[in-house]
Amino acid sequence: MKSFTFILNGKSTTVEVDPDKPLLWVLREDLGLTGTKYGCGMAICGCCTVHLDGDAVRSCVTPISRVTGKRVTTIEGLSKDLSHPVQRAWMEIQVPQCGYCQPGQMMSAACLLAQNPKPSDSDIADAMSGNLCRCGTYQRVRNAIHRAADIAGKQGVKS
Amino acid sequence: MKLQVLLIAGCLLAVARLFAPQDSTATSPNVRNGETAKAAFAEAYKVFMHPRCVNCHPAGDSPLRGEDSRPHTGLRLRRGADGQGVFTLKCTNCHQAQNQQGLHMPPGAPNVLGDGSLDLTTPRWHLPSAQTPMIFQGRSAARLCRQLQDPKQNGGLTAEQLIHHVSNDPLVLWGWNPGEGRTTPPISHDQFVESIKQWLDNGGACPK
Numbered sequence: 001m002k003s004f005t006f007i008l009n010g011k012s013t014t015v016e017v018d019p020d021k022p023l024l025w026v027l028r029e030d031l032g033l034t035g036t037k038y039g040c041g042m043a044i045c046g047c048c049t050v051h052l053d054g055d056a057v058r059s060c061v062t063p064i065s066r067v068t069g070k071r072v073t074t075i076e077g078l079s080k081d082l083s084h085p086v087q088r089a090w091m092e093i094q095v096p097q098c099g100y101c102q103p104g105q106m107m108s109a110a111c112l113l114a115q116n117p118k119p120s121d122s123d124i125a126d127a128m129s130g131n132l133c134r135c136g137t138y139q140r141v142r143n144a145i146h147r148a149a150d151i152a153g154k155q156g157v158k159s
Numbered sequence: 160m161k162l163q164v165l166l167i168a169g170c171l172l173a174v175a176r177l178f179a180p181q182d183s184t185a186t187s188p189n190v191r192n193g194e195t196a197k198a199a200f201a202e203a204y205k206v207f208m209h210p211r212c213v214n215c216h217p218a219g220d221s222p223l224r225g226e227d228s229r230p231h232t233g234l235r236l237r238r239g240a241d242g243q244g245v246f247t248l249k250c251t252n253c254h255q256a257q258n259q260q261g262l263h264m265p266p267g268a269p270n271v272l273g274d275g276s277l278d279l280t281t282p283r284w285h286l287p288s289a290q291t292p293m294i295f296q297g298r299s300a301a302r303l304c305r306q307l308q309d310p311k312q313n314g315g316l317t318a319e320q321l322i323h324h325v326s327n328d329p330l331v332l333w334g335w336n337p338g339e340g341r342t343t344p345p346i347s348h349d350q351f352v353e354s355i356k357q358w359l360d361n362g363g364a365c366p367k
Contacts, residue, residue: 043253043265044232056247061259065280108247115246127246129235 006067008033009077017064024048024059027074035075035103039132046131049104049111050074056111075103078110085155086110089148097135105131109145118149192361199357200366204300206351209344211334215286216295222250222286226342228296242286254284258338266338268329275327283329287314304365318359326352 005014008031015030027033027050036059039047043058050059051073052066078084082091086109096102105128112119112127119127124142133141206212214223221236223229239245244252255267256279270281287293291314295303306312307321316324325331335348344351358364 042259042261042263049247055249055252057252061253061255061265063255063280066255066282068280111247123246126235126237127248129233130248130252132233 004064004068007071019065020063022060023062023064023067026064033074033076037100047101047104049107056108085148085152088151089144093140093144095137095140095144097137101133105141193364196358196361196364197366199354200304202354206344207295211337213296216293218294218296238286238289240289242288250284251282254282256280256282262340268333300366308363325355
């Protein structure tokens with residue numbers, strides 16, 4: 001067991017865990033943030049996507065030792081009041097079917113828009129190819145990302 | 160008479176030498192070193208062509224995977240300008256500073272700090288940059304040999320830096336510690352480094 005301190009959703013957070021423990025399980029088991037989902041456990045499906053210093057990492061394979069001193073944002077930290085353009089677009093377009101993969105989809109979408117505020121269909125297909133959805137909500141995901149880009153653009157909000 | 164016999168014998172000896180088969184050890188040092196260099200590169204080439212090396216030195220814009228160097232599973236991965244990937248699909252979003260345990264789990268390798276020491280918590284996984292893609296896939300021995308020595312194509316590495324790279328870079332070393340279910344190159348890392356040194360120490364001649 002070892003102590004690790006990082007910035008979680010804007011707040012300094014310290015946990016005492018095994019250095020190899022994946023960030024996903026630290027979030028869910030040690031910190032009670034269950035919005036981030038376990039899917040495949042091998043960095044393939046994207047359900048567990050969170051932001052690490054702005055990058056969309058797979059928390060199921062990211063050891064907590066990598067996170068020390070860095071900024072982690074989970075689906076719970078995307079905004080305090082559901083005002084993030086991705087959240088607004090997701091609700092407006094009613095993207096989810098079962099919803100299980102959606103936290104990961106939204107975190108990847110937010111990461112894409114932060115780097116590419118006006119993505120093309122091809123950009124979206126590239127960037128979202130690592131997030132699988134068994135319900136097949138891909139078209140709604142794509143539409144919602146375009147909508148989120150519009151919302152962010154009109155309001156001058158950074159995604 | 161005695162003088163005539165000696166002259167004839169001398170001429171015969173000279174003619175015999177002229178047509179005698181050449182002893183390879185009697186050739187010039189440059190030619191001998193050239194052959195040694197080519198043989199050493201041929202040994203190293205076996206490593207360059209192994210999937211552990213080819214998969215991250217692809218001819219295209221995306222990494223490969225597996226023993227058959229197939230496209231990376233399902234993902235629309237791209238190299239990006241710096242070789243780190245793009246947008247949501249950066250290499251180190253999945254690949255960590257060490258191999259993940261188990262079959263089909265993402266492999267990993269640690270980063271190198273400015274002083275040359277390893278950062279065991281930060282991953283190094285990446286492709287060569289777009290500007291210097293260092294393509295191995297499909298390269299003949301002759302072309303790869305020239306490419307590795309061309310500063311415009313090898314990232315500006317000198318011979319000494321090239322030896323340091325193959326000796327110490329965690330991504331090169333990973334080839335011999337690739338994690339469960341992955342084969343390693345056909346010669347050891349020590350033999351690989353030695354063959355690179357022999358190739359360069361003997362003038363770096365390239366096969367035709």
